[in-house]
Amino acid sequence: IFVWSMKTGRLLDVLSGHEGPVHGLMFSPIN
Incomplete structure (x- = not known):
């Protein structure tokens, strides 16, 4: 799973x- 920044379009993390x-x-914008 690739996690992308909605603001910058950059790759933030890869969940393997x-x-x-x-x-x-599910995600929390606070964490």
Whole structure:
């Protein structure tokens, strides 16, 4: 999963470790 900045368009992080499909994702703008 690639996490991109909505403000700058830059790649912020890559979340690895998932072998199957990802059906949902939640984030908190505070953290």
